[in-house]
Amino acid sequence: MGRSRSSVTHGAALMLLFITCRECTGFTVDPPEDLVIFDPGHLGHLEIRWSPPARLINKTECPKHYQLEYFSTYKGGWTAIRTPGRSYSAQFDLMKDIRVKVFTLLSGPCTNGTMVKSKSYTELVQKPLSTGVEGTRVKDFICVFHKMENMECKWGRSAKMPATSQQNLYFWHKQLEHAEECPEYIISGGVRIGCNFTGKVLPDFTDINFCINGSSAEGALKPTFISLQIQNHVKPGATEKLYLRTAPDTQLELHWECPVGSVPEHCLEWEVEHSQEGPDGKIASQQILTQQKSLTLPLIHDDERNCFRVRSQLHKYCVDKSYWSEWSRPNCYPGNVVLLQKHCIKNTNAVPALAMLGALDPQGVYSTCPTLINTCIARN
Numbered sequence: 001m002g003r004s005r006s007s008v009t010h011g012a013a014l015m016l017l018f019i020t021c022r023e024c025t026g027f028t029v030d031p032p033e034d035l036v037i038f039d040p041g042h043l044g045h046l047e048i049r050w051s052p053p054a055r056l057i058n059k060t061e062c063p064k065h066y067q068l069e070y071f072s073t074y075k076g077g078w079t080a081i082r083t084p085g086r087s088y089s090a091q092f093d094l095m096k097d098i099r100v101k102v103f104t105l106l107s108g109p110c111t112n113g114t115m116v117k118s119k120s121y122t123e124l125v126q127k128p129l130s131t132g133v134e135g136t137r138v139k140d141f142i143c144v145f146h147k148m149e150n151m152e153c154k155w156g157r158s159a160k161m162p163a164t165s166q167q168n169l170y171f172w173h174k175q176l177e178h179a180e181e182c183p184e185y186i187i188s189g190g191v192r193i194g195c196n197f198t199g200k201v202l203p204d205f206t207d208i209n210f211c212i213n214g215s216s217a218e219g220a221l222k223p224t225f226i227s228l229q230i231q232n233h234v235k236p237g238a239t240e241k242l243y244l245r246t247a248p249d250t251q252l253e254l255h256w257e258c259p260v261g262s263v264p265e266h267c268l269e270w271e272v273e274h275s276q277e278g279p280d281g282k283i284a285s286q287q288i289l290t291q292q293k294s295l296t297l298p299l300i301h302d303d304e305r306n307c308f309r310v311r312s313q314l315h316k317y318c319v320d321k322s323y324w325s326e327w328s329r330p331n332c333y334p335g336n337v338v339l340l341q342k343h344c345i346k347n348t349n350a351v352p353a354l355a356m357l358g359a360l361d362p363q364g365v366y367s368t369c370p371t372l373i374n375t376c377i378a379r380n
């Protein structure tokens with residue numbers, strides 16, 4: 001016990017000595033010089049460049065590193081990196097202030113083997129470009145990657161946007177040398193309201209930078225910059241095949257098939273909406289989340305109508321976020337024909353052939369036996 005305590009004290013004393021000695025070596029290092037922010041036209045992906053302090057330029061025997069700190073508007077905080085290089089590229093929001101700081105870190109014979117950081121730093125704050133008529137930025141920019149096959153981005157017009165204005169969308173990602181313009185605009189009422197990336201493959205798990213700018217009779221529109229990763233904007237297709245049947249032991253068995261599209265099946269999770277309509281017409285519904293493509297429920301009340309519909313999204317083990325698909329068309333038990341059949345039998349004590357119909361699907365019955373059903377309706 002006493003022994004471990006003394007070793008802790010000893011460690012602390014050593015640490016103190018070490019810090020004191022580092023500070024008393026008297027080595028000072030200048031911060032870097034010529035800090036510039038270079039914009040290669042990649043819509044927010046900027047390159048920060050600097051030079052070593054003049055006094056160190058010819059000291060090639062001393063390894064120099066730099067500590068770059070920048071305010072990341074996307075993360076909402078400062079990010080720091082250390083590099084032996086003289087430039088670094090990072091993603092910025094061009095609608096906000098860009099703030100960067102760089103320190104010099106020197107080691108080797110110049111500092112007697114210790115690493116010394118410059119006391120001061122070189123800083124640069126760049127204001128966003130003030131071009132464009134105030135209040136003309138687009139609103140509600142939203143991108144949806146339908147079925148993981150076709151990306152569509154849309155925007156809304158702001159109240160102050162001049163009627164004569166025309167918007168342009170440009171995009172850039174790391175595989176492109178230059179920003180490119182939208183391959184196919186979506187037009188509504190004669191104006192551009194979005195961009196369809198029809199057949200244009202955008203890479204996933206990398207930032208895609210967008211700029212929506214434009215011009216009007218009153219001058220240039222204020223540009224909007226957005227950066228996103230497409231895998232987080234997927235909307236699966238609606239489920240088209242939903243099967244429902246009753247099992248002999250009074251259970252309802254529901255299963256469905258994956259929607260068409262390129263979303264990998266292992267990434268999908270499902271929401272099943274189950275509505276029960278009682279004889280009094282009251283509807284109660286519940287939502288069930290599942291990773292499986294089937295569901296079995298007990299059929300408790302025979303006089304209730306059970307309807308189901310299904311939708312899907314990508315789960316969090318594949319992507320950070322996803323849109324829900326549209327709901328499938330509902331499938332009900334008893335179906336319309338079974339309801340009709342019950343109604344017929346109750347009211348006429350007739351039409352025994354209709355008893356068979358419950359096993360068939362409703363659309364099938366209406367198309368193959370319209371006369372039977374019309375007879376039944378006519379009799380009531």
Ligand SMILES: *[C@@H]1O[C@H](CO)[C@@H](O)[C@H](O)[C@H]1NC(C)=O
Nearest residue numbers: 053054055056057058059060
């Ligand atoms: C570095 O060395 C070059 C020649 O080797 C000389 O021209 C230059 O002035 C030196 N720079 C500094 C800052 O000492």
Ligand SMILES: *[C@@H]1O[C@H](CO)[C@@H](O)[C@H](O)[C@H]1NC(C)=O
Nearest residue numbers: 024025026027111112113114
């Ligand atoms: C450099 O470090 C060595 C041991 O690490 C020390 O003995 C020496 O005094 C130091 N020299 C200077 C100039 O600080």
Ligand SMILES: *[C@@H]1O[C@H](CO)[C@@H](O)[C@H](O)[C@H]1NC(C)=O
Nearest residue numbers: 150152186187196197198199
């Ligand atoms: C975008 O293009 C695809 C493929 O050509 C098409 O199916 C889709 O309807 C288009 N979207 C709009 C909103 O025009």
Ligand SMILES: *[C@@H]1O[C@H](CO)[C@@H](O)[C@H](O)[C@H]1NC(C)=O
Nearest residue numbers: 168170179211213214215220
């Ligand atoms: C819109 O942005 C693109 C890409 O930066 C640029 O080439 C174009 O000149 C801009 N257009 C207007 C009207 O500002």
